[in-house]
Amino acid sequence: MSFLSLEFSGFFLLFLILYWSCVRWPDVQNTLLLAASYFILASAHPWFALMIIAYTAGIHACGLLILRTREKNRAGLALALVLAVLNLATFKYFDFFRDGINAALTAAGLAPWVPALQIMVPLGISFYTFHSISYLVSLQRAEIQAASLPALALYLAFFPSVVAGPINRARVFLPQIDCNSPRQLLQYRKGLLLIALALLKVVYLGAWLADTWADPVFANPAGYHALDALLGLLAYSWQLYLNFSGYTDLVTGLALLLGFTLPVNFRAPYAAGNLRHFWERWHISLSTWIRDYLYIPLGGSRHGWWRTQANLMIAMLLSGLWHGSSANFLIWGGIHGLGMVLLNIGDRWLGRDRIQQVTPVLAHVCTFLLVSAAWIFFRSTDLDQSLAFLNTLCTHYNQALQFNSPLYLLGMWVALRLYPLAARMTQWGLDNSHRLPGAALPPIIGLLGWLALSLSPPGIPAFIYASF
DSSP states (O other): OOTTSHHHHHHHHHHHHHHHHTTTOHHHHHHHHHHHHHHHHHHHOHHHHHHHHHHHHHHHHHHHHHHHHTTTOSHHHHHHHHHHHHHHHHHHTHHHHHHHHHHHHHHTTOOOOOOOOOOOOOTTHHHHHHHHHHHHHHHHTTSSOOOOHHHHHHHHHOHHHHTTOOOOOHHHHHHHHSOSSOOOOOOHHHHHHHHHHHIIIIIIIIHHHIIIIIHHHHHOGGGSOHHHHHHHHHHHHHHHHHHHHHHHHHHHHHHHHTTOOOOOOOSOGGGOSSHHHHHTTSSHHHHHHHIIIIITTTTTTSSOHHHHHHHHHHHHHHHHHHHOSSHHHHHHHHHHHHHHHHHHHHHHHHOTTHHHHHOHHHHHHHHHHHHHHHHHHHHSSSHHHHHHHHHHHHHOOSSOOSSOHHHHHHHHHHHHHHHHHHHHHHHHHHHTGGGSOGGGHHHHHHHHHHHHHHHSOSSOOOOGGGGO
16 A cells, blocks of 8 residues: 555545544554554555564564573573574575575586575565664663563554654654653644655656656666766656655654654755765664664774774675665665775865865765766666666767757756755745644645646656665
8 A cells, every 4th residue: 555545545544533533542542553554564465464463573572582681691682683684684685695605506516506485575674673673772771671562563563664764763762652641743734744745756756757867768778878868867866865755754744643753864965065974864764773783883983994994884785785685786885885985085184074175066066976876776677787877878979869968967956056955945844834824734735735746747656765
């Protein structure tokens, strides 16, 4: 059930009426939320709901084990983390490692023996695995008390964020579940505006960029002029941002209408002047999760400069692998990791953020182009398509232009330069939405919704990050 479908809209509206009619009983509201979350997962496939139910029972048992062992050692946590990661790796990465092992066996003159595993990857498994790891680590550190099984189940399955994030932290989200007083609908104006903004981003702007330039160029990069390919690449950069940040806006708005808050996931990432600042602004819930649960446990910056760079590269490579089990995603992560290491080398020689301070416009544009170039490996279906796209960018200067690319590229440059201002204005409007008169809310939301639905290409756009 797509969150953009009419079916979901009708379901959510009826659910809200039932949900807030039980406002005096938070436990009943939690039960309704859990049932709705399982229903939405099961509507995609019953297996998805059964899988998360079984996984929740396992994590609950691991949590009880941690409580018994944490005063003595970390064996309980280690076992729990191994089981959680093995579960994710089995479903998401088995075929990737199988292909590598069988290729190595073939190269050694041996018969490949690792069989294929024909099984569907459970919807949202990456996100609820990250949620569970946050819970287990917080339990080991005594940051939280053990959650009841129903509370843990809702934390892992909460439908606005289970499919494609943002990634919640147990110590922040569980208290919102275990509330002792009735929930309050305090930010409904902001929630409704976020939903309308999401429609404009995903249904209209993102879908239009994909339909007009990004999808045609990536489908056949060899058939386009280099400037057309560049236009298609930049269009995809904006499409991905609009789609993912739009999804975050949508689920954040849904959560606010349910009385919950989700973590901030984007802070104008394409306004960044270098890769470090980009990752401080892009998919923040993932980048901070990798920092806290991977980079710092590896040693972070505590063991010398070169060890810090190695830890950074490992973290970025694993970030790439988290997005997908293919060489393309490893290369994408490697590009960002290498870029961060080179940035740190420059900071060491010239001073931190020196280039950005001296030439802020050039730093801004170059960062956007570097991030966009890495998206080639993110968007392409395989390595061959990535190399074909790069070949087009580097060599196809004699073919006829199929788009008015010079003019549109100029428009892209103007949009990039105006983007920081537009992002600040949008954020200011959301932050001050509580001052908006109630009578002004319907026409604003109606206008944004009308623009999105009337100008968009046909069909319901998919959420790109739902596949991760």
